[in-house]
Amino acid sequence: MSASFERGVDAIRQAIDAPIASYFASCVHCGLCADACLFYTETGDPRYTPINKVEPMKRIWRQEFTLLGRITRLLGLVQPVTDEELAEWSRLTYDACSMCGRCSLVCPVGNDITYMIRKFREGLSLAGHAPPGVIDATRRTIELGSPMGVKLQTLMAQIKRQEAETGLEIPLDKVGADYLALLSSMEIVNYPEYLGALARVFHQAGVSWTLSTDAYEATNSGIQIGQSDLAAKVVQRIVDAAEKLGVKTVISPECGHAFMALRFEGPNLIGRRYKFDVVHILELLDQLRADGRIRFKGRDPRPLTYHDPCQIARRGGVIDPPRRLLGEIAENFQEMHETGKWNWCCGGGGGVSANDRAEELKLKSFKVKKRQLDELEVTTVVTSCANCRITFEEALEHYNMPVEVIGLAEMVADHLDAEEVNND
Amino acid sequence: MKDDSVLAYLKARGISRRGFLKFCAATTSMMALPPTMTAAVAQALATAQRPSVIWLSFQECTGCTESLTRSHSPSIERLIFDAISLDYHHTLMAASGEAAERARHEAMEKFHGRYLLLVDGSVPVKDGGVYSTIAGMTNLEMLKETAAGAAAIINIGTCAAYGGIPEARPNPTGAVPVSAIVKDKPIINVPGCPPIPVAITGVVAHYLTFGTVPELDSRQRPTAFYGDTIHDRCYRRPFYDRGLFAESFDDEGARKGWCLFKLGCRGPTTHNACATTKWNQGTSFPIQSGHGCIGCSEPHFWDTGSFYKAISVPTGPFAPAATAAAAAGAVAGGAMMLRNRHAKEKAVEAKQPVSPDDLEK
Amino acid sequence: MSDVEFLMWVRGPGLVMAFAIFVFGLILRLIEVYSLGHKPDLAPAREVTPGSPWRTMFTRSAPADGLLKKAPVLYIGGYIFHLGLFITFFLFIPHIEFLRNAIGIGWPGLPTPVVDFVAVITLLTLVLTLTVRIADPVKRFLSNADDYVGWTLTFLPVLTGWMAYHHFMLPYTWMLAIHIFTVMLLLIALPFGKLGHFFTLFISRWYNGNNFARKGVAS
Numbered sequence A: 001m002s003a004s005f006e007r008g009v010d011a012i013r014q015a016i017d018a019p020i021a022s023y024f025a026s027c028v029h030c031g032l033c034a035d036a037c038l039f040y041t042e043t044g045d046p047r048y049t050p051i052n053k054v055e056p057m058k059r060i061w062r063q064e065f066t067l068l069g070r071i072t073r074l075l076g077l078v079q080p081v082t083d084e085e086l087a088e089w090s091r092l093t094y095d096a097c098s099m100c101g102r103c104s105l106v107c108p109v110g111n112d113i114t115y116m117i118r119k120f121r122e123g124l125s126l127a128g129h130a131p132p133g134v135i136d137a138t139r140r141t142i143e144l145g146s147p148m149g150v151k152l153q154t155l156m157a158q159i160k161r162q163e164a165e166t167g168l169e170i171p172l173d174k175v176g177a178d179y180l181a182l183l184s185s186m187e188i189v190n191y192p193e194y195l196g197a198l199a200r201v202f203h204q205a206g207v208s209w210t211l212s213t214d215a216y217e218a219t220n221s222g223i224q225i226g227q228s229d230l231a232a233k234v235v236q237r238i239v240d241a242a243e244k245l246g247v248k249t250v251i252s253p254e255c256g257h258a259f260m261a262l263r264f265e266g267p268n269l270i271g272r273r274y275k276f277d278v279v280h281i282l283e284l285l286d287q288l289r290a291d292g293r294i295r296f297k298g299r300d301p302r303p304l305t306y307h308d309p310c311q312i313a314r315r316g317g318v319i320d321p322p323r324r325l326l327g328e329i330a331e332n333f334q335e336m337h338e339t340g341k342w343n344w345c346c347g348g349g350g351g352v353s354a355n356d357r358a359e360e361l362k363l364k365s366f367k368v369k370k371r372q373l374d375e376l377e378v379t380t381v382v383t384s385c386a387n388c389r390i391t392f393e394e395a396l397e398h399y400n401m402p403v404e405v406i407g408l409a410e411m412v413a414d415h416l417d418a419e420e421v422n423n424d
Numbered sequence B: 001m002k003d004d005s006v007l008a009y010l011k012a013r014g015i016s017r018r019g020f021l022k023f024c025a026a027t028t029s030m031m032a033l034p035p036t037m038t039a040a041v042a043q044a045l046a047t048a049q050r051p052s053v054i055w056l057s058f059q060e061c062t063g064c065t066e067s068l069t070r071s072h073s074p075s076i077e078r079l080i081f082d083a084i085s086l087d088y089h090h091t092l093m094a095a096s097g098e099a100a101e102r103a104r105h106e107a108m109e110k111f112h113g114r115y116l117l118l119v120d121g122s123v124p125v126k127d128g129g130v131y132s133t134i135a136g137m138t139n140l141e142m143l144k145e146t147a148a149g150a151a152a153i154i155n156i157g158t159c160a161a162y163g164g165i166p167e168a169r170p171n172p173t174g175a176v177p178v179s180a181i182v183k184d185k186p187i188i189n190v191p192g193c194p195p196i197p198v199a200i201t202g203v204v205a206h207y208l209t210f211g212t213v214p215e216l217d218s219r220q221r222p223t224a225f226y227g228d229t230i231h232d233r234c235y236r237r238p239f240y241d242r243g244l245f246a247e248s249f250d251d252e253g254a255r256k257g258w259c260l261f262k263l264g265c266r267g268p269t270t271h272n273a274c275a276t277t278k279w280n281q282g283t284s285f286p287i288q289s290g291h292g293c294i295g296c297s298e299p300h301f302w303d304t305g306s307f308y309k310a311i312s313v314p315t316g317p318f319a320p321a322a323t324a325a326a327a328a329g330a331v332a333g334g335a336m337m338l339r340n341r342h343a344k345e346k347a348v349e350a351k352q353p354v355s356p357d358d359l360e361k
Numbered sequence C: 001m002s003d004v005e006f007l008m009w010v011r012g013p014g015l016v017m018a019f020a021i022f023v024f025g026l027i028l029r030l031i032e033v034y035s036l037g038h039k040p041d042l043a044p045a046r047e048v049t050p051g052s053p054w055r056t057m058f059t060r061s062a063p064a065d066g067l068l069k070k071a072p073v074l075y076i077g078g079y080i081f082h083l084g085l086f087i088t089f090f091l092f093i094p095h096i097e098f099l100r101n102a103i104g105i106g107w108p109g110l111p112t113p114v115v116d117f118v119a120v121i122t123l124l125t126l127v128l129t130l131t132v133r134i135a136d137p138v139k140r141f142l143s144n145a146d147d148y149v150g151w152t153l154t155f156l157p158v159l160t161g162w163m164a165y166h167h168f169m170l171p172y173t174w175m176l177a178i179h180i181f182t183v184m185l186l187l188i189a190l191p192f193g194k195l196g197h198f199f200t201l202f203i204s205r206w207y208n209g210n211n212f213a214r215k216g217v218a219s
Helices: A005-015 A018-026 A032-036 A050-065 A067-074 A083-093 A102-106 A113-126 A132-144 A152-166 A185-190 A193-205 A221-225 A228-245 A256-270 A281-290 A320-329 A356-365 A367-375 A386-398 A408-414 B006-012 B017-030 B035-047 B063-069 B076-083 B097-110 B139-147 B157-162 B197-210 B237-242 B319-349 C003-034 C053-059 C072-090 C093-103 C112-135 C137-142 C145-165 C172-189 C194-215
Strands: A179-181 A249-252 A277-280 A300-307 A330-333 A380-383 A404-407 B052-057 B085-088 B115-120 B150-156 B187-190
Touching: A005 A050, A005 A083, A005 A113, A005 B319, A018 A050, A018 A113, A018 C003, A018 C194, A032 A050, A032 A102, A050 A067, A050 A083, A050 A113, A050 B319, A050 C137, A067 B319, A083 A113, A102 A113, A102 C194, A113 A221, A132 A221, A132 A228, A132 A356, A152 A185, A152 A193, A179 A228, A185 A193, A185 A386, A193 A281, A193 A404, A193 A408, A221 A228, A221 A256, A228 A256, A249 A256, A249 A281, A256 A277, A256 A386, A277 A281, A281 A320, A281 A408, A300 A320, A320 A330, A320 A408, A356 A367, A356 A386, A367 A386, A380 A386, A380 A408, A386 A404, A404 A408, B006 B017, B006 B035, B017 B035, B017 B197, B035 B197, B052 B097, B052 B139, B063 B197, B085 B097, B115 B139, B115 B157, B139 B150, B150 B157, B150 B197, B157 B187, B187 B197, B237 C112, B319 C003, C003 C172, C003 C194, C053 C194, C072 C093, C072 C112, C072 C145, C112 C137, C112 C145, C145 C172, C145 C194
Parallel strands: A179 A249, A249 A277, A300 A330, A300 A380, A380 A404, B052 B085, B052 B115, B115 B150, B150 B187
Antiparallel strands: none
């Protein structure tokens, strides 16, 4: 089987539901969504107006699912959507959108454009118009288990390294543990300290946890390319492992879309509720802090700020926990001007960072983050998403900005009160 | 030769020259002419011959004649009326029967091309016009016959001008205005149900003075009397402008003399002189008495819905059509629902399992 | 057709027909939208959330963070002309009388000179928003016939109503009839294009607010 225009359009038909119909019916072309989208504000290109990115889906809705639309189509007053148009729109819907959700928060008539982008990608992907870079990442996710091609042996090597560095054991496949921790390829390859941080925190807090060799990858490329069946495969892998191990809770790592995929889309993808809860690592860290199971010593003296990863904050509701944690371990924490659910996207999420075609546009869109940082006097940006971290690092280098980026989980681990650590 | 001029006639009735000039001044101002024209009016009237006037009454209630003749003290109207030679009028002439018809034909012959034809009442045309006949002749025939030699036709009252009450729905007699029958003569409409007396006599006075029809609007009404709407000259207008309306008859607003728009006043859409000239020698007019104008000088005034509902409110009824439309909407919606569900189901059925190969063509 | 006959038609069968089409379109659009269904969300909603779909239905009218400064004409102009439309339609005594005759209930209105003033402000603001729609690159890019026709059908009733009240230009009977006719056109178009947002926005805001609320975000 291969991609085809018909399969793509069928996927769009399947995806169009009452919310989407209400959104298209309500849009008054006010253009406010453009003012909320970093891809528009940093380029001035009106085609990047969020609602425009789903225009072909609107035409399909109107021409097929409304009486007036069907009549105008019958009379030849409107043209049906073509494959060429879907190909053209790929550059808008994939390259120029990270599914950050700002447009959905801003629209005066309440349109959830992010939701529509997500559904429109279902059609674009099966029509064969997903960007090549994203297709490759998805293929690797399904066939190899990781979008970056990280195999189990790579993970094992990193586990060994972190065990050596921390002097702690990292449990594997422990049946009956309370928590199953997941990782993202980006962390395994670029930020393996995350794993060590987990070990240190859970050791002090006395948390019973484990990794699983059957399911360690949380990054869900299926969500990013927008193909539900493939996304479901990734989730199912995790669900099977978690339920086999009988854990109470699965911890989503410092990766934005992983959290969105597992916590909010997952049950709908596999068609049933989980037998476990899902939390983001920040939620767990905050809970441990609140329960007094981890205590802190010393504060980071650097002037720093926090970047809210879109899928975790605005689209995931984890906004206060990082701030409470930073409140304990940072001395000079400055909020960005737009903060919390209003913070700006880094521009790399939603498949953009896997999309080589979109490299230039991604760097251009980062100027909004540059502006936010220029307003402050900070040396450091703290965040909780590995993809944001790599996007920041690459862009900061491109713009020659002397700012460093660190992960919050690691920072928390670095400030644990060492006297509290129980050595086995 | 007998001097049949207007002046002579008036003199014979004991009107002094001074009185005559006063009358001319009053006529001039009544016709909204500049005061300098008084001399011309006097000159014209002094030498004008009393014109022959034939007054035909068709489907009418005689209210127009009553309006004109109910002046209860000697007045300008009276004078004008007396200044013409009324050679034929059902109610007012002494003769009747064959003698009356003979008088009409004599006037038509003697003054052919020069007599004034005044008409009140509408003309029925349905079923050959049998619904109103005089001396065995239908109104339609009589009008055509008499109009042929007239110098001009003055339609007195809304019935003759626009069809009036007989023309109101369902118009069983096929009533039409005079202008629907006579197309080749100068026509002046003096509408009203009845018209204000001075509007009638003002037109006649103008004709006497100048021998021409006065300035008319697009409905052939003399602008001197019908140029403004009641609303434009209504003394209650400030209350309309402020939004102070009587809600019901004799409520507080009504007693305070507030605007009667909500009680159905047709002032805004009615052209007449009632608000300025008023009735009964300037005594009052309907609005001043507390009742809204019913628009009696306008065409189709009887068919504009309830007189007690404002002219701008919908006449409806909405419920039947809206219910049918709701049902139709539900049916159309139901059809779309079935179609939409079917389209989605078809898309689901056509769905194949997806592997990474399916992402590329 | 004479002026009186046109007036009698628009306020009689004309309005009845227009209102019927409006009702038809409203019900059709509601069923068209809801019939597409919405799969229940199997992911558990956050138990404690600052968000609420019912609140979003109304709070979404407030300007988004930082955007009032970026798009002041859109927000403030939008508030003004929407409020102006509401006031001129629902709080003008002859209109209240109109509705009282149609639906059986009335309510107090504002003094007519106030409504007159509001109507003028509304007209000017509508012209301003149209200018911005044409001048701003994003809005110009997005706009199509639906937007321009929708603007015109909204503008004309206010304009002709103002002209009728002031007996401006045409004789009152014509002006009143034309005013009611423009309202007919508006009623007919209302449920079908973007103007339908007057009722569909409550649906879209609810779904949006619900989505965010389940995730723990007030929107």
